[in-house]
Amino acid sequence: MPGAPAAAPRPRSSPRPRPRRGRGGFGRVLRAEWTKFRTVRGWVIGVIVAPLVTVGLGYLISSGITCSQGPHPCSAPVGPGGESVTDSFYFVHQALRGNGSITVRVTSLTGTAGPASSGGAGGQGTAGLQPWSKAGILIKAGTTPGSAYAAMLVTAGHGVRMQYDFTGDTAGLPGAASPASPRWLRLTRSGGTVTGYDSADGSHWVRAGTARLPGLPATVQAGLFAASPPPGQGPTAVHAAGPAEATATFDHIGLRGTWPAAVWTGTTAGADSGARQATGGFHRTGGTVTVSGSGDIAPAVGGLDGGMPLAETLTGAFAGLIALAVVAAMFVGAEYQRGLIAVTLAASPRRGQVLAAKAIVIGAVTFAAGLAGAAVAVLVGKRVLHAHGAFVAPASMLTQVRVVAGTAALLAVTAVLALALGSVLRRGADAVTAVIAGIVLPYLLAVATPLLPAAASDWLLRVTPAAAFAVQGTSVRYPQVSNAYLPFFGYYPLPPWTGFAVLCGYTALALALAAVLLRRRDA
Amino acid sequence: MSAALHAEWTKLRTLPGTGWLLLGVVAATVIISATVSASMGCSSAAACHADVTKLSLTGTYLGQAVVAIVAVLAVGGEYATGMIRTTLAATPRRTTLLAAKAGVVTAVTLVAGTLAVLGSLLAGRLILPGHGYTPANGYPVLSLANGTVLRAGAGTVLYLALIALLSLGIAAVVRDAAVAIGAVLGLLYLFPILTQVAGSPGVARHLQQIGPMTAGLEIQASTGLRSLPIGPWAGLGVLAAWAAAALLAGALVLRLRDA
Numbered sequence: 109m110p111g112a113p114a115a116a117p118r119p120r121s122s123p124r125p126r127p128r129r130g131r132g133g134f135g136r137v138l139r140a141e142w143t144k145f146r147t148v149r150g151w152v153i154g155v156i157v158a159p160l161v162t163v164g165l166g167y168l169i170s171s172g173i174t175c176s177q178g179p180h181p182c183s184a185p186v187g188p189g190g191e192s193v194t195d196s197f198y199f200v201h202q203a204l205r206g207n208g209s210i211t212v213r214v215t216s217l218t219g220t221a222g223p224a225s226s227g228g229a230g231g232q233g234t235a236g237l238q239p240w241s242k243a244g245i246l247i248k249a250g251t252t253p254g255s256a257y258a259a260m261l262v263t264a265g266h267g268v269r270m271q272y273d274f275t276g277d278t279a280g281l282p283g284a285a286s287p288a289s290p291r292w293l294r295l296t297r298s299g300g301t302v303t304g305y306d307s308a309d310g311s312h313w314v315r316a317g318t319a320r321l322p323g324l325p326a327t328v329q330a331g332l333f334a335a336s337p338p339p340g341q342g343p344t345a346v347h348a349a350g351p352a353e354a355t356a357t358f359d360h361i362g363l364r365g366t367w368p369a370a371v372w373t374g375t376t377a378g379a380d381s382g383a384r385q386a387t388g389g390f391h392r393t394g395g396t397v398t399v400s401g402s403g404d405i406a407p408a409v410g411g412l413d414g415g416m417p418l419a420e421t422l423t424g425a426f427a428g429l430i431a432l433a434v435v436a437a438m439f440v441g442a443e444y445q446r447g448l449i450a451v452t453l454a455a456s457p458r459r460g461q462v463l464a465a466k467a468i469v470i471g472a473v474t475f476a477a478g479l480a481g482a483a484v485a486v487l488v489g490k491r492v493l494h495a496h497g498a499f500v501a502p503a504s505m506l507t508q509v510r511v512v513a514g515t516a517a518l519l520a521v522t523a524v525l526a527l528a529l530g531s532v533l534r535r536g537a538d539a540v541t542a543v544i545a546g547i548v549l550p551y552l553l554a555v556a557t558p559l560l561p562a563a564a565s566d567w568l569l570r571v572t573p574a575a576a577f578a579v580q581g582t583s584v585r586y587p588q589v590s591n592a593y594l595p596f597f598g599y600y601p602l603p604p605w606t607g608f609a610v611l612c613g614y615t616a617l618a619l620a621l622a623a624v625l626l627r628r629r630d631a
Numbered sequence: 632m633s634a635a636l637h638a639e640w641t642k643l644r645t646l647p648g649t650g651w652l653l654l655g656v657v658a659a660t661v662i663i664s665a666t667v668s669a670s671m672g673c674s675s676a677a678a679c680h681a682d683v684t685k686l687s688l689t690g691t692y693l694g695q696a697v698v699a700i701v702a703v704l705a706v707g708g709e710y711a712t713g714m715i716r717t718t719l720a721a722t723p724r725r726t727t728l729l730a731a732k733a734g735v736v737t738a739v740t741l742v743a744g745t746l747a748v749l750g751s752l753l754a755g756r757l758i759l760p761g762h763g764y765t766p767a768n769g770y771p772v773l774s775l776a777n778g779t780v781l782r783a784g785a786g787t788v789l790y791l792a793l794i795a796l797l798s799l800g801i802a803a804v805v806r807d808a809a810v811a812i813g814a815v816l817g818l819l820y821l822f823p824i825l826t827q828v829a830g831s832p833g834v835a836r837h838l839q840q841i842g843p844m845t846a847g848l849e850i851q852a853s854t855g856l857r858s859l860p861i862g863p864w865a866g867l868g869v870l871a872a873w874a875a876a877a878l879l880a881g882a883l884v885l886r887l888r889d890a
Contacts, residue, residue: 150810169828420828426821434813441809445711535648536809537703541696544816549692552820556827559689564670596827 134465137456141465145439145473154435155473158428158519159481165424166485170492173416183499184408184415185254185378187274188321191584192408192415192502194337195253195274196378198388198401199246201331208365209296210245210330212358213310214262214285217243221339221352236352239265240406240590241336243356243399247295247302248329249321253378258302258319259333259405260293262356268293269588270304272319274407277588280306280316285356292360300324310360331372332358334388334401337590353387355400378403409583409591415501417598418508419580421489422515426548428481429519432474433543434536436523439470441536449631459626463531467619470527471520478519482512501598503582514579514608521608521615522547525573528618532625546614550574555595562594566601573614575600578607635722635731642718643705643735652701656743656791657750660694664751665758673763673770683764684783684853687755687773691787691848694747695794699815700808702736702798706881707808715890725885729803733878736795744791748784779853786850786867793867793874794819797843800877804884818873819844836860843873 145151184192204210221236244261258272260280268280268291285291292307300323304316336354374390388401408415443449456462486508493500503511522543530539550572554565569575578600585593593599600607643649667689673679709715722728756773764770775781797818802811822842829835839845839860847870850863861869 165825169825172829172831172834174831423824423828426824427817430813430817430821434809438807438809535704536807537700537707537812540809540812541700541816544813544820545693545696548816548820548824549696552823553689553692556824559686560667561670561672564667567670 134461137458137461137465138468140452140455141462141469145469148442151435151439154431155477158431158435158474159477159484161431162422162424162428162478162481163485163488165427166421166489167424167492169423170421170489170498171496173493173498174496186502187254187407188256189273189275190502190504191275192499193254193274194378194404194406194408195255196376196403197333197335197405198390198399198403199248199251199329199331199333199375199377200372200390200397200399201246201248201251201329201333201375202367202369202372203327204247204297204330204363205327205366205368207296207298208330208363208367209294210247210364211292211294211360211362212245212332213290213292213360214243214356214358215287215290216357217241217262217264217285217354218356219264219336219352219354221336236339237264237354238337238339238352238590239263240404240588241352241354242269242405243334243354243401244332245293245295246331246333246405247297249324250329251375251377256321256324257405258295258304258321260295260304260306260316261333262291262293264354266588268306268316270317270319271405271588272302272317273321274405275586276317276319277586278317280304280314281308295330297324297328297330297365332356332361332390332397332399333377333405334399335403335405336401337404337406338402353400353402355398357396357398359396361395361397372397376401404589406589407584407586409586409589409593409597415499416493417501417580418486418490418503418511418582419577419598421486421493421500422482422511422580424485425478425482425515425519426551428478429522429548430540430544432477432519432523433526434540436470436474436526437530437536437539437543440466440527440530441534441539444534445536453631460623463528463619463623463626466531467524467527471524474523475516475520478516479513482515482519486512501582507582510604511580511582514604518576518579518608518611521576521611522573525611525615525618528615528622531622532618546573547576547611548574551577558596565595569595569601569607571610573611575602575607576611578602579604632727632731635727636734638718638721639705639728639731639735643739646704646708648704649701649739652697652704653739653743656694656697656701656740657747659697660688660690660747661750661754663690663693664688665690665754668755668758669762671759671762671764673768679763679768680854681764682852682854683755683759683770684773684780685851687759688748688751688783688787688851690747690751691790691851694744695791695819695844696812696816698740698744698791698795699798699812701739702795703802703808703811703815705732705736706799706802707806707811710806710890711808719890726882729799729878729882729885733796733799736799737792740792740795741788744788747791748787752780752784782863783851783853786863789867790847790850790870793847793870794843796874797870797877800874800879800881803881804877840866841869843870846870 185195187193219237219241241264242261246259248257249255262285267282270278292310294305296303303318305313306316307313334354334356336352390399526543529542550568551574554568581600583598798815805811822845826835826838846861846866849866
């Protein structure tokens, strides 16, 4: 296209005339771009269609999910902190009224894992133990799943721990419990506070941690427990392998305070709440008690029992993203296609301003459209899922706001990226392809299909613009739960806003390149 | 028809972007395929269960997007510049025009696709044995003499040609290259993403059977053929049906609407 625009307000001898210091300035450029945008019917339709398909697809997906289908369970107990939890174990307990304490010595922890190992060497042994197989003493508000608790426990692979209210976890003595090297555990209740101690010899005690459990009733259930999470990682392994069981041997049981029942009761806690079958039992010989149990007392995580990630209601946003990227790329591509760019640059010779005005207009419009689409999709999706009895992983209001606003911001920044690439490549089709190949395709390869090895998926979600989908992540990693923390279950390698910053980085680079090229190149 | 073909060939050949785009098809496919092959690891026969033929052709996911650009520009570019009026004045029979466009776009895609597939398989053949995918671990070296690998490779070339025809048909309907490419890539990429969140396995399987990309790419499968949602050639047939429907719609719109 010919260089100096014919309608330039300054003589042709000056290739880039100094801007007129008139009224408006940048506001005028912004207004011009807004007028261009709103008067093209196809673009307005595109921006309206984007939230509609986001909501429509989200609705279709949600209404296809029912409680009995899919990898997610129908419900999970909710812990004191509002997170969904796994709370099934074997509990040998009696009531403790008021303040008191319980002390035990643990001399062994063994385990069996699933039907595969039962034909092995005698069943019992350390081979079937999982790293987080656990047994110990427990003070719990009641046997209702999700109720408050504090526990001192030995684990197979992580030493002695004090755990409380599902998310609390502090380390005590290292090493495993064995007849040669037993572990002494003590829990002391004083009002709303439970303190845990451990010892290697029963005389030198070290405080392992203190848990404040607000609302702990006057009479609590206290006693011995055992639990073992299932072996393997990921949902297929869980179902194939079946439950694992941990067995612990306790002696030197010492009780202080008021224990009115004076007799131990065995309960398979949470047997009817979880998706998995719970087993267990105990028997007593003199002062020695052996307890076996399956399950876990821990936060529920995605891929096991955590429920459906909230982001699944936003799957329709991919269609919205493509629609908005097309509109954004056309917003600048059409200028070159129609030759309007010559008029635009004649009217606003400061080229950086034109680019900035276009970016602001497209960013604001797509953010508004994305926010409307994402908010309605989440509200409608959650309502439909609840109506179908499906179970959405609980997320705090702040997290839900982050997911919705983050999705809208993701769509807006993607649109600006499409605009910048459209300005660099000058052809809408190329810009649209680059954006979709940069954002949708990595997500497809890393999250939606089980094709690539985990390391490659992880890498894709760190370095490509698709890292921004981390803003939709609601699943929390817990070090005290072994799990395949895969993107498929909503676990992204980067924290939410860091992932989003990767997309912003690409967009900033593209905008800078577009600004430089717009200044250097003939229009 | 031969005049129309010649005209379309001249237009496609002399556009400055075509050569670069076709080079892009080959480069995108081979680079992604080689990177994926290099990211694989297999330490022992029991530890890895990979469809190496399919993995060594992973670049098709990206290469098809560039193929789609070539195809949509063949139509959308003419509407953008107004060239379409001259073209239709020269070739008034619109079905002939669309057929000629389909012919030349298919021809260049077959050439670029063949190079892309050969490059990807060669990269896999050279890289994979170094990552534990050796005959000793139960993975014979990739070779076109193997019937399954040949089917996957030749099928991928046909797959890319069908993607070009699908894109051409959609571009003839919507007449704008940017909108057409959005529609094509949405159609290809959204099916597998929706499949992932579909509630029941039955619905997910059905979505995989009707999605143009999910069904079409089964042509690359070389292991677990019994558990595929749709057979390799049947899957390619599904994509062919999508392409035929798009071309038919494009031809109808071209006939019925003013240019």
